Structures are given as C-alpha cells and as structure tokens.
Amino acid sequence: xxxVLDVLIDIASTPAILVALIAVLGLVLQKKPLSDxxxxxxxxxxxxxxxxxxxxxxxxxxxxxxxMFQQAFNVSxxxxxxxxxxxxxxxxxxxxxxLIMLSGMVFNIIIARVTKFKYIYLTGHAMLYMxxxxxxxxxxxxxxxxxxxxxxxxxxxxxxxxxxAIAQPFTRMITKNDTVALGHxxxxxxxxSGLVGKLVGNKEKSTEDINFPKGLAFLRDSTVSITITMSVxxxxxxxxxxxxxxxxxxxGGTNYIIFALQKAGTFAAGVFIxxxxxxxxxxxxxxxxxxxxxxxxxxxIPALDCPIVFPYAPNAVLxxxxxxxxxxxxxLVFMAMTGSVIILPGVxxxxxxxxxxxxxxxxxGGLRGxxxxxxLQGILISFMPIFLMxxxxxxxxxxxxxxxxxxxxxxxxxxxxxxxxxxxxxxxxIVAVLAVMIVMTVLGKNKQTAK
Numbered sequence: 001x002x003x004v005l006d007v008l009i010d011i012a013s014t015p016a017i018l019v020a021l022i023a024v025l026g027l028v029l030q031k032k033p034l035s036d037x038x039x040x041x042x043x044x045x046x047x048x049x050x051x052x053x054x055x056x057x058x059x060x061x062x063x064x065x066x067x068m069f070q071q072a073f074n075v076s077x078x079x080x081x082x083x084x085x086x087x088x089x090x091x092x093x094x095x096x097x098x099l100i101m102l103s104g105m106v107f108n109i110i111i112a113r114v115t116k117f118k119y120i121y122l123t124g125h126a127m128l129y130m131x132x133x134x135x136x137x138x139x140x141x142x143x144x145x146x147x148x149x150x151x152x153x154x155x156x157x158x159x160x161x162x163x164x165a166i167a168q169p170f171t172r173m174i175t176k177n178d179t180v181a182l183g184h185x186x187x188x189x190x191x192x193s194g195l196v197g198k199l200v201g202n203k204e205k206s207t208e209d210i211n212f213p214k215g216l217a218f219l220r221d222s223t224v225s226i227t228i229t230m231s232v233x234x235x236x237x238x239x240x241x242x243x244x245x246x247x248x249x250x251x252g253g254t255n256y257i258i259f260a261l262q263k264a265g266t267f268a269a270g271v272f273i274x275x276x277x278x279x280x281x282x283x284x285x286x287x288x289x290x291x292x293x294x295x296x297x298x299x300x301i302p303a304l305d306c307p308i309v310f311p312y313a314p315n316a317v318l319x320x321x322x323x324x325x326x327x328x329x330x331x332l333v334f335m336a337m338t339g340s341v342i343i344l345p346g347v348x349x350x351x352x353x354x355x356x357x358x359x360x361x362x363x364x365g366g367l368r369g370x371x372x373x374x375x376l377q378g379i380l381i382s383f384m385p386i387f388l389m390x391x392x393x394x395x396x397x398x399x400x401x402x403x404x405x406x407x408x409x410x411x412x413x414x415x416x417x418x419x420x421x422x423x424x425x426x427x428x429x430i431v432a433v434l435a436v437m438i439v440m441t442v443l444g445k446n447k448q449t450a451k
Contacts, residue, residue, distance in 0.1 A: 016048035018124045022292065022302070023284055029291030044284045050277030051307055055352075057270030061263045062347040064250045065234060070344065072240035075332065077342030080349055080385050080403030082185075086132045093135040100152035101131035107157025111434075112297045116441040119168075120297065121160035123183040123305045130185060131156050133407055136392055137414045141423045155430050158437070159410050163187040164303035170194030173363040174312050179286045183303025186353040189380055189405035190306075193320075193357035193373030194364045200372050201365015207315040207358070210367070223272050226318050230264035233322075271317065274307045282308065306356040313359045319367070320358015320374035325350040327378025335382075341389070343382050349403035354378055377405070384408030391415020 011017050024041040032040075069075075090097060104127060112118050121127060134152045143151065164171075164181035167190045171182050182190065197203070238246055238260040251259035281304070289302045310317050328345025335342045354374045361373025385401045388411045392401070402411065417425040 014124055016045050016052060019048055019122050019281070019285060019302075019304075020045035022120075022122060023288035026288035026291035029295040030288075040284050040288045044281060044288065047277050047280035047284065050280060051274050051305070052277075054270045054273030054275075054277055055307070057273060058267055058351065059348055061266040061270060062351060064259075064263060065237065066344075066347040067250060068234075068237045068241040068246065069347070071242070071245050072237050075336075075342070075344060077332070077335075077344045078385065078389070078401055079344050080346040080381070080401050082129050082349070082403055082407075085401055086129050089132050089136055093132060093139060096135040096139065096148060096152070097128065097132040099149045100135050100156055101127050103149055103153025104131060104156025104160060107153050108160040109297060111157050111161045111437070112300050114441075115161070115437050116444050117161040117165050117437060118297060118300045119161055119164035119181050119183070119303045120292070120300050121164065121183045121303045123303070126183065126185045126305070127156065127160065129402070130159060130407070130410065133392075133402060133411050134414070137411060137418060138426065140391070140415075141418045141426060143423050143426075151427055151430060154434070155410070155414065158430065158433055159406070160303070162433075162437070163406055164301070167191045167194070167360070168301075170360050170363055171309070174309050174359060178301060179289075180282065180308060181301045181303040182306060182309065182356075184306040184352075184356070185404040185406040186306065186349075186356060186377075186381075187406055188409050189353055189377040190356050190360045192380065192405070193369075193377045194360040196373040196376055197361035197363065197365025197369020199365075201361065201367075201369025203362075203364055203366045203369065205366040205368070206313070207319055207362045207367045207370050208313055210315060223268055225315070226271055227265055227268040229318060230267045231261055234260035234264040271310070271314075275311050275314070278308050278311055306352055309356060309359045313362050313370075316358040316362040316370045317355040318358075319370050320356065320361065321351045321354045323371045323374040324354020324357060324378030324381075327354075327375040328382050331379050331382030335386075341386050343385050343401075345378075345382065346403055349381060350378060353381055353404055381405055381408075384412070387412050388415070391418065 011021070020041045023044040024037055027037040027040050108121055112120055131152065134155050135148070138148050138152050160183070163185075164183055164187065167182050167187040170191060171180075172178055235257060238256050243256040246256035246259060247253055254262075285302055285304070289300070292300055325345055325347070328350055332342060332345060354377065357374035357377040358370040361369035361371070365373065381403055384405060385403065385408065388408050389401055391411055392415070402408070413429065414426055417429040421428075
C-alpha cells in the first residue's frame with residue numbers, strides 16, 4: 001500500500017508527468033488518434049521538463065548571489081525558502097502532507113465541477129508545499145487521522161480553486177483570453193500588484209515599449225538586456241563581497257569577476273530556456289484540456305505555474321525582479337531599525353514572485369505599475385512571514401519559512417482560527433469559505449437566468 005501511495009505522490013508532485021497525463025486524458029476524451037495523443041503527451045512532458053530545467057538554472061545562478069549579498073552587506077536573519085522549510089516539515093508530517101495533497105486534488109475537481117470556480121490546479125510542487133503548510137497548522141491543533149486528511153484536503157481544494165480565480169481578471173488582461181490561469185502560491189501578490197498597477201499606473205506606457213536610442217536598439221532583445229543588466233548587478237555585489245571570499249567559498253578558485261559574469265549569463269540562459277518551454281507547453285496543453293473541459297468539468301481552465309506569463313512581457317520580468325528585491329531590502333532595513341525579526345530578501349522568491357508581479361503590474365499600469373506593484377509585493381512577501389511564523393508551532397523557529405503570499409494568506413487565516421477556537425474554529429472557517437463559494441455560484445446562476 002505504501003509503495004502505491006509513494007508512486008501516486010511522485011506522479012502528483014512531478015509537474016511534467018502530472019500535466020502530461022492531464023493532456024493525454026484530454027486528448028483521449030476528445031477521441032483523438034493515437035498518434036495525436038502520443039505527440040500531445042510527449043511534447044507537454046518535454047515542455048514542462050524544459051521549464052523545470054530553466055527554473056533550476058536560474059535557482060543555481062541566484063543561490064551564490066544570495067550568499068554574496070549577505071557577505072557583502074553583513075546581514076543575517078530568517079531566510080524565506082519554500083524548499084528548505086518543506087524539507088524540515090516532511091520529516092514529521094510527510095504522510096499527512098501526501099494524503100492531503102491527493103485528497104486536495106479530488107476536492108479541487110469536485111469544487112470546480114459544482115461551483116463557478118472552474119480552475120484545475122496543475123502545479124504539483126506548489127500543491128505539495130501548500131499541503132505541507134496545511135498539515136503543520138492542523139497538527140498544531142491536535143487534529144489527526146482521517147479528520148486531519150479530510151479537513152486538510154478540503155482546505156487545499158478550496159485554495160487551489162480560489163487562488164487562480166483571484167488573479168484571473170488580471171491574467172485575462174495578459175493572455176487576452178480565458179484558456180489558461182495561473183496556478184502558483186503567489187497569486188494573491190500578483191492580484192495585489194495588478195490592482196496597484198491599475199490604481200497608480202498608466203497601461204498605455206508598457207514595459208515592452210521602452211524606447212532605446214538607435215545605437216542601443218540591441219537592448220530590445222530580452223536575452224541581451226537581461227545578460228547585461230544582471231552582469232552589472234552581479235559584478236557590483238561581487239566587488240562588495242570581496243574576491244577572497246568568493247574564490248574561497250563559491251567559485252572553486254575561479255576569478256571572482258569571471259565567476260560573477262558566468263552566473264549572470266547563466267541567469268539569462270535560464271530565462272531563455274523557460275520562455276522556450278512555456279511556448280511548447282501552451283501549444284499543447286490548452287487544446288488538450290478542451291476534452292476535460294467538455295467531458296469532466298465543463299468550462300474548466302488549467303492553472304499552470306507562474307512562468308507561463310513571462311513570454312507576454314519579458315522586460316517586465318526583469319523590472320519586476322529588481323523592484324521586488326529592492327522592496328525586500330527596504331523591508332530588511334525597516335526590520336533592523338525596529339528590532340523585529342529580520343526576514344532576509346530571498347533572491348529566488350523575489351525573482352519568481354517579483355518577475356510575475358511585474359508582468360501583472362505592467363498589464364494594468366504599464367512601466368509604472370510594474371515597478372510600484374512588484375515593489376509593494378516585495379514588501380508584502382517580506383512582512384507576511386513574520387505573522388506566519390508564530391502559527392507554525394516549533395517549525396516557525398527553524399531558521400527558514402514559507403515565502404510566497406498565498407502561504408501567508410492561508411496560513412495566517414487557518415492559524416488565527418486555530419489560536420482563537422482550536423479545531424472547531426478551523427473547520428468552521430473552512431466550511432464557511434466553501435459556503436460563500438457556493439452562494440456566489442448560485443447568485444451568479446440566478447443573475448444569468450434573470451437576464
């Protein structure tokens with residue numbers, strides 16, 4: 001039994017396999033020829049592997065940058081890193097996390113079927129991390145067994161249906177259609193950035209319309225501009241960190257300037273790989289998902305990982321990253337001055353969440369929206385962990401914490417209920433959210449009938 005469960009968890013938490021199987025199912029439901037089914041499944045599988053490879057390349061280039069930054073400016077504190085905190089939590093809550101993830105997928109499909117929230121969450125690792133957060137919080141209330149798995153699965157299913165819905169009005173502005181949604185644990189922050197852009201920006205002046213002098217027209221190539229920009233940033237931080245520290249601890253003896261330039265180029269290569277993979281995925285998963293939408297969950301929309309929006313505004317990706325990171329630095333200074341817990345600006349979350357926020361801010365408010373929206377999102381993901389840490393029990397003091405906004409929203413909501421009324425309050429709160437979703441669905445149908 002455990003062997004079967006392990007295989008199911010491996011499939012569910014591996015986006016490439018999970019989404020490829022979804023594509024195959026969609027094509028089978030459309031009664032496509034075997035050749036089309038194999039092609040769609042394989043190209044979706046390979047596309048996700050390309051995106052994952054690009055993300056790994058970016059992470060590997062940013063990790064030494066984070067260490068260089070801490071050395072350069074002599075800062076220490078709690079590092080927001082989803083992988084690190086989940087690795088610690090799984091040692092104690094691994095089985096519950098796995099079962100909550102599987103039951104959450106079932107609840108997500110049921111909720112999409114019976115409510116107006118038609119989003120099928122397909123980002124496997126994000127589901128795993130959220131399931132882990134839910135397991136930790138429910139366990140702190142003393143909940144266990146079937147009750148914990150059922151309540152946790154329902155909470156995860158609701159979160160997986162709601163998160164894409166919150167960002168969808170802005171996602172629709174980016175993609176110009178409703179064929180795909182965003183399934184990532186920063187959706188609240190992306191919607192926040194989109195709203196900020198709408199309030200303070202000017203969508204007529206897009207980040208993609210930046211006018212370069214004729215002699216600098218080559219900078220309109222995103223690969224070139226990203227490489228040059230990141231090279232300048234890496235070299236500056238390397239100079240502050242010191243050549244001796246880098247050659248001794250990070251570069252394996254390679255000259256520290258050469259090492260910095262290499263990592264900057266590697267970062268740009270990672271972005272290039274992601275963009276290529278996203279194009280391949282979207283070309284296959286959207287048509288394949290039509291079968292699921294028609295047969296299993298009418299009008300359903302696949303919710304995919306945040307890099308799916310990167311090709312729509314490559315300049316905003318880089319602008320959003322820098323703006324979010326600056327927001328993290330400003331937050332760090334404020335925390336140090338006020339004597340609170342210091343949340344270090346995690347370079348990886350500030351890239352993926354900040355870059356995506358830049359795309360959303362740009363969609364509603366152009367260049368100004370991208371800058372201000374992602375900057376404020378950077379402040380948001382810096383302060384949210386401070387309020388999340390106390391509800392994680394002993395895990396909240398492990399030296400790392402969850403980084404993205406949706407962890408903060410779900411964790412603080414459930415944790416606050418747990419502190420007020422224990423298990424009953426948590427269950428009541430989750431059921432109340434589901435009831436609101438059902439009421440909204442009924443009211444929406446009545447409104448359509450009245451027309």
